[in-house]
Amino acid sequence: MKLLNPYINYIGSIKPDICEKIISLGLSKIESDKKKGIKTTATTLNDKQKKINELERNKVLENEIASDKTQEDIKKEGYELDKFYIRDSEICWLKDKFIYDIFLPLISDANKKAGWNWQIDTAEAFQFTVYHGRKDEGGFYGWHCDGFSDFYNTFKPAMKINDSPLRFKAPKKNTKGVIVTNDKSQPEPDMFAEDLPLKKDRKGLLDPLFTEDPKKWGKVRKISMTVNLTDPKNYDGGNLKFDLGPHTEEDRFKVCDDIRPQGSAIVFPSFTYHCVTPVTKGTRYSLVLWCLGKPWQ
Numbered sequence: 149m150k151l152l153n154p155y156i157n158y159i160g161s162i163k164p165d166i167c168e169k170i171i172s173l174g175l176s177k178i179e180s181d182k183k184k185g186i187k188t189t190a191t192t193l194n195d196k197q198k199k200i201n202e203l204e205r206n207k208v209l210e211n212e213i214a215s216d217k218t219q220e221d222i223k224k225e226g227y228e229l230d231k232f233y234i235r236d237s238e239i240c241w242l243k244d245k246f247i248y249d250i251f252l253p254l255i256s257d258a259n260k261k262a263g264w265n266w267q268i269d270t271a272e273a274f275q276f277t278v279y280h281g282r283k284d285e286g287g288f289y290g291w292h293c294d295g296f297s298d299f300y301n302t303f304k305p306a307m308k309i310n311d312s313p314l315r316f317k318a319p320k321k322n323t324k325g326v327i328v329t330n331d332k333s334q335p336e337p338d339m340f341a342e343d344l345p346l347k348k349d350r351k352g353l354l355d356p357l358f359t360e361d362p363k364k365w366g367k368v369r370k371i372s373m374t375v376n377l378t379d380p381k382n383y384d385g386g387n388l389k390f391d392l393g394p395h396t397e398e399d400r401f402k403v404c405d406d407i408r409p410q411g412s413a414i415v416f417p418s419f420t421y422h423c424v425t426p427v428t429k430g431t432r433y434s435l436v437l438w439c440l441g442k443p444w445q
Contacts, residue, residue, distance in 0.1 A: 154392055155404075155416040156258035162250065162411035167377040170247065171433045174276030177240040190237040190277065190289075219291070234290030238280070241273040247435075248274075251413070255373055255439055258415035266370050268441040270363040279386055279424065279432040286385060286426040294418040295369030299443050305365040306344050306358040307337040316344040316354055327365075335362070367440040369418035375435040380408040383430030388414065391421040 178188050252271065259266060279287030295301065305327065306316040317337035319327045327335050347353040359365070374388060388404040407414050416422070418438060 149417070149419070151262070151264070151417070153262035153264075154420065155390065155414055156262050157404075157407055158254055158258075158413040158415075159406065160409045160411050161254065161413060162375065164379070164410055166250065167411050170242075170276070170435060171377050173244065174240055174242060174278070174433065174435075177242060177276065178238060178278070181240055188238045188240060190235050190239045234292065235288070236279075236285070237287045237289060238278040240276050242276050242435075243273050251373060251375070251435075251437060254413055255371055255415055255437070258373075259371060262415075264371075264417070266441060268370050268439040270367065270440050272364070272369075272438045272440070275436040277434045277436060279383075279427040279434070281383055281385070281427040281430045281432070283428055286428045287432070288386075288426040289424040291391065291421055291423045293421050294372045294438055297368055297370070297419050297443055301357070302366050302368055302443060303361075303364040303440075304344075304358045305335070305362070306354055306360050307335065308360060309337050309339070314346065316346075316358065316360075317341055318344060364440060366442065368443050369438040370441050371415060371439040372418045372420075373413055373415045373437045373439075374407075375413045376407055376410060377433040377435055378431070379410045383432045384428045385425050386427040386432035387425045389423050389425060390416070 181188050248271065251274075255268075255271075259268070279289075281287065305319050307319055309315050309317050317339060318341050319335040320338045322328050329335050344358050345355040347355050354360070388407065390402040390404065392398060392400055392402055394400055404414055406412075424432075424434075
């Protein structure tokens, strides 16, 4: 999709004290999750995150950091794609109302200002992300997009029917394929349907294409937002980069260094390929949000 405005920036729009409050909240949530046994390692749809604590040492040594290399770069260098991991960071999820009150108006403004005017009707939880700086192999996120836009990639409905072992079913549908509800206006699981798939090699997690959240059923990610919470003096590297395509009039790989000032936000289509380059010193904290709607038609 060719766009006149592929992204909208808000430079330093969030005050430093609010950024520090969100950072404190996020770090506290990460520590709380760890105590509860909830993993805070960021994952990817195809399990291409760093797995230092989960792989045997000889397997770890075989895997290399993708950094901001494209798949084309990796192939040209003669490497196998499976030998690279594309993500190394920690995350937690935040749902505090005051954060939505701050950032949803920005997304609404960007949707109009960019001329997109896309239909969106719900937002996911905020993802608070920590990129730990290291001279070699610092925290990063390789090339990816946040979501695809067709009907095949909508979030599919899931209903939990058992905890141990973990099992999910699809909700009941009528002959027209529409989800039906009971006398309390609640959907019910179709107990005659096959169990929904769990994520490969990660027992206890539903396949990421399915969700228990009815607000996301049948929808796709349309608009993404990334917020830099960190004073740029406190870290090196960690630049957001866009791939604007080979036929753009600008440079294809746009380095978004204009949003490095603390409290800066950038809003962009979720289908845009982007990456975060390795943080080589200090720590980078960011906040990400995705807004959803029905696929284009």
